[in-house]
Amino acid sequence: MSIESNKGIxxxxxxxxxxxxxFVSLKKGEVLLREDEHNEKLYLILDGEMAGYIKDAxxxxxxxxxxxxxxxxxxxxxxxxxxxSFLTVRAEADTKVAYIEQHQKDSDPNFAAHFFxxxxxxxxxxxxxxxxxxxxxxxxVKKLYETEKMATLGQLAAGIAxxxxxxxxxxxxxxxxxxxxxxxxxxxxxxxxxxxxxxxEGQTLSSASxxxxxxxxxxxxxxxxxxAKQLAKTSLSEVQLDSLVKKGLRDFEIIKLVTxxxxxxxxxxxxxxxxxxxxxxxxxxxxxQKTILVETSIxxxxxxxxxxxxxxxxxxxxxxxxxxxxxxxxNPGDFVQVWINLIxxxxxxxxxxxxxxxxxxxxxSCDVAFYTVSITDNGTGIAAEIMDKIFQPSFTTKVNGLSFxxxxxxxxxxxxxxxxxxSIAVTSKPGETSFLVTLPKK
Amino acid sequence: MEKLNIIxxxxxxxxxxxxxxxxxxxxxxxxxxxxxxxxxxxxxxETILTQGDYVGLLISDHVMPVKSxxxxxxxxxxxxxxxxxxxxxxxxxxxxxxxxxxxxxxxxDRYLEKPWKSDQLIHYVKQLITEFILDTGIPYEPYLDxxxxxxxxxxxRKTT
Numbered sequence: 001m002s003i004e005s006n007k008g009i010x011x012x013x014x015x016x017x018x019x020x021x022x023f024v025s026l027k028k029g030e031v032l033l034r035e036d037e038h039n040e041k042l043y044l045i046l047d048g049e050m051a052g053y054i055k056d057a058x059x060x061x062x063x064x065x066x067x068x069x070x071x072x073x074x075x076x077x078x079x080x081x082x083x084x085s086f087l088t089v090r091a092e093a094d095t096k097v098a099y100i101e102q103h104q105k106d107s108d109p110n111f112a113a114h115f116f117x118x119x120x121x122x123x124x125x126x127x128x129x130x131x132x133x134x135x136x137x138x139x140x141v142k143k144l145y146e147t148e149k150m151a152t153l154g155q156l157a158a159g160i161a162x163x164x165x166x167x168x169x170x171x172x173x174x175x176x177x178x179x180x181x182x183x184x185x186x187x188x189x190x191x192x193x194x195x196x197x198x199x200x201e202g203q204t205l206s207s208a209s210x211x212x213x214x215x216x217x218x219x220x221x222x223x224x225x226x227x228a229k230q231l232a233k234t235s236l237s238e239v240q241l242d243s244l245v246k247k248g249l250r251d252f253e254i255i256k257l258v259t260x261x262x263x264x265x266x267x268x269x270x271x272x273x274x275x276x277x278x279x280x281x282x283x284x285x286x287x288x289q290k291t292i293l294v295e296t297s298i299x300x301x302x303x304x305x306x307x308x309x310x311x312x313x314x315x316x317x318x319x320x321x322x323x324x325x326x327x328x329x330x331n332p333g334d335f336v337q338v339w340i341n342l343i344x345x346x347x348x349x350x351x352x353x354x355x356x357x358x359x360x361x362x363x364x365s366c367d368v369a370f371y372t373v374s375i376t377d378n379g380t381g382i383a384a385e386i387m388d389k390i391f392q393p394s395f396t397t398k399v400n401g402l403s404f405x406x407x408x409x410x411x412x413x414x415x416x417x418x419x420x421x422x423s424i425a426v427t428s429k430p431g432e433t434s435f436l437v438t439l440p441k442k
Numbered sequence: 443m444e445k446l447n448i449i450x451x452x453x454x455x456x457x458x459x460x461x462x463x464x465x466x467x468x469x470x471x472x473x474x475x476x477x478x479x480x481x482x483x484x485x486x487x488e489t490i491l492t493q494g495d496y497v498g499l500l501i502s503d504h505v506m507p508v509k510s511x512x513x514x515x516x517x518x519x520x521x522x523x524x525x526x527x528x529x530x531x532x533x534x535x536x537x538x539x540x541x542x543x544x545x546x547x548x549x550x551d552r553y554l555e556k557p558w559k560s561d562q563l564i565h566y567v568k569q570l571i572t573e574f575i576l577d578t579g580i581p582y583e584p585y586l587d588x589x590x591x592x593x594x595x596x597x598x599r600k601t602t
Contacts, residue, residue, distance in 0.1 A: 203459055207476040211486070225445075226469045264463070267456035311455065352507045 008118050009044075009070045015114070017044045017098035024099065026091040032073065033089040039077035041099040045069055048095025052087040063133075065126045066092070072122050078102070079119070161279045168279070172272035179265045191258050197235050198262025202270065204235070204314065221245045234259045270311055277308070277340065298326030298335060298373060298439075302362055305339035312347040313360065320362040326371045328441055334416045339375075341409040342435050346377035349433075353380040366441070373437045382428040390426070443584060445495040446575075447473045448567065451483045451502040451511065452532070457556075461501065461532070464560040465567065471588045472498070472571070479506060480514035487524070497527045498574040499567060504533035504540065512540065515548035526577040528570035530554055569593055 023046070026032060033039050035054060049068045053061040064087055067073055077085040083102075105111050179199055186192045205213070213232035218225055221241075227249075231241055234255060244252060299322045306313060343360065350358040355378055363374045382390060391414045417424050422439035448465065452458040455478065462476050473495075477483040480502075487497050500518060502511035515529050531544050534556035544550045551573075552566045572590040575582045576597050582589060 203455060207455075207458065207478045208482055210476070225473055229469075229474075260463070263459060267459060270456055348507070354508070 008121075012114060012118060013044065013098075016100050016104070017046075019098070022099050022101075024097050026095045026097070028091055028093050028095075030091050031088060032091065032097070033077070033085040033087070035085060035088045037085055038083055039074050039085045040083055040102040041074055042078040042105075043073045043097040043099045045071055045073065046096045046098055048097075049092040050089055050095055050097075051092050052089045054087045061088075065129050071125070072119070073097070074099075075119060075122055078105075164279050165276065168272050168275045171268065172276070175265055175268045175272065179269075182261060182265075186258065191254065194235065194255065195258045195262045198259050199266050201235075202266035202311065203233065203263050205233070217241075230256055273308055277337075280337065293329040293331060295327055296330040296332045296335065298328070298364055298371060300325070301332050301335035302339050302364075302373075304332075305336045305343055308336070309340055309343045309347070312344060316347055316350065316358040316360050318360045318362075321364070322362075323365045324371065326364045326366065326373070326439075328371065328420075328439065330420060334419075338413050338416050338437070341413050342375050345409060346375065346379065346433070349379040350377055355379055369441055371439045371441060373439070374434050375437075376432060376434040378431050379433060381430045381433050382426065387426070387428070391424075444580070445473045445490075445493075446471075446498045446571070446585065447475055447486075447490050447495060448499045448501065448571070449475045449477060449483055449486060449497060451477045451480060451500065451506070451514065453478055453503060453506040457503065461563070464563055467564070468567065468588055471585055480509040480511070480517075483514065484517075487518075491523060496574075496578065496580070497524055498571050499528045499530065501530045501532055501563075501567070504531055504544075512544045512548055515544070515550060519547075519549045526574050528574050530566060530570065532556060532558065565590075573597075 024032075024043075026048070032043065032050065045067055047069055049066065050073055051066045052064045052073070054064055056062040073089050074085065077083050183192060183195055183199075186195055210229065210232045214225065214229040217223065217228040217231050221228070221231070223231070223245075230252075234241075236244070236255070244255070299320070302320060306318060346360055347358070350360075357378075359378050361374075361376045363372075363376075365372050391410050414424055417437055417439070420439055422437060424438075425436045427434050427436070448468070450458060450461050450465075452461060458476055458478065462474060465474055468474065475483075475486050475490075477486055483500070483502075490497055500515065502515055504511040511531055511533070515531065518524055518527060518529070528551045529548065530552040531548075531550045532554045533540070541553060544553065551570055554563065554566065568588060568590045571585070571588070572582075572593045575585060575589070576594070582594065
C-alpha cells in the first residue's frame, strides 16, 4: 500500500474507527459476513487477516479476495443499494476489526471525500488480486493440459507398444537365429572369425576413409573402382589383402559375402534395439510400471548402455573412473535407460559441434549415504537461456527430429532418478558439460 | 570414358550401408559414392568435377546434423556447374511443409519415404539417370543395360 493511502488510513482510523464499543474480535475461522445476508457495516481490519469466499457451482468455497491489516471488508454491501453481502468473509487468523454504521455515512457531510480515495484503492487491490489469481489459474490449467497430453501419449504408446514390440521381437530374434545358423554353417575358422568380427562391430570405417582406401587400392592392386571399394569395405588387414590379391582374388567372393552378411546382421540388430528403445521411452511417460528390484551395479549398467549405443560412441573417447561398483536395489533397465539418454545427448551435441576429440567421462563415487555419478562431455555446452527448460517434457533442441527428437529424454531421466529418490543437476560451460546424478544407497 | 557418379548422402551409417546394398547391381555401370554428410558430398562433387566426370544423381537423407538434405539439394540446384544433376530426397519425416519446400526450392525430382523398397528405388534411379544422360547429351550406349527403356525410346522418338 502506498504512503499516501497509509496516511489516509491513519486519518480515517482516528476519525471513524477508534470507538472501542465498535471493535469486534474474531477467532480464526469465525465468519464475519455471510453470502446473501444483510450487512450495514463497513469493517476495517485492525489486526489479523480475512478472506472472502463465494460458493462455486460444485458448492466448494472459492476465494475471491484476501484482506490484511488496514484493509476494508464489507465494502460492497455497505455502499450498494441492496446492502447484501455477495460473499462470505471469514477470519483466516485471529482478527480484530472496527466498524462504522450506515447512519454515520448519511449524517457526515465529509464522508464521501474522506472515503472515496481509500475505497478506490481497496477496489484496485482486489482487482489486482483477481488478475493474479486468473494468471495463476491459467498457468495451472496449462500445466494440467501438458500433463494430460503426456499421459495420453503414454497410454497411446502403451497400446501400440505391445504390437510394435512383437514386430521388433520377431525381427530381433530372427536376426539372431540367422546369424547363429550362418556362423555354424561356415566351415573354416578364418571365415567364422571374419563373420563374428563384422557381426560384432559392423562397418567401423567412415565413408571418407573407405573412399581413401579404395582409391589407394585401385592404384596398388590395379583393380576396378568397384572391386577396390569392396576390398576397402572388408575388415581384412593390408597383409591379408596383399596375399588375397596375390592368389588372384580366388576366395574374395565368399569373403565379401561373409563380410557383408556380418555387417548387415549387425545393422539389423542395432536397428531393432533402437526401435525397442524408442518404444520404451515413449511408454515410460504414461505408466510407471513397477518391476521387481534386484541388486544392481551402476558401473555395470553404464557398460551396458555403452554397448547399446556403440555406433554413437564409436568415434568418442570414453573413460570410466569407478571408485565403487555402486550397488543398489533397482531395476537395472531403468539405469541403462538413464545413461543411454545422457550418452545420446552428449554424443549428438558433440557430433553436431564437430568437436575435435570428443570425450565422454563417467565418474562413479560414493560417500556414507550417497552414490554420485557424473557424466562429462566436451561439447559446446548448454546455452544459459535454455538451462532451466531442459528437464521439461517436450523440450528439445533437436528441432529437425534427428534420429530421436521427441524431447522426452531428459524428462524421462529425471522421472526415473526421482523414483529412486535421487536427484540430477547440470553444470555447463563451453567444452565442459556435466550431468551429476546423486542416488541414496538405500 | 568419363565416369557417371551416383552420390548417396545419409548420416546414419547403417542406413547408408542399406541404400548402398540396394544399388550394388548398378555398380558395374556407375560409380556409387557414399557420404555421411552434406559437407562430405560437396567435397566429393568437387573432386568429380576436377576429374571431368559427371554427377548424375544425388540421393539424400533429409534430417541430418549441420546441414539438412533439403538445404544441401537447394545449394546444388543453385550451382550452375550441375545443371542436369537429378535429385532424390529420402526421408523418414515427410511433413507437408517440408515437401512443398523441397519441391519448390530444391527442384527435387523424386521424393521417397522411408522405409523404401529396393525395386522402387532402383526403378527411380534408372529413370533419373536415363534422363540425366539424355539431358546432358552424352552417349547413352555404354550404359544401355541399366537405363530405363521406356524413357529412352520416348525421348529418342521425339528427337528423331
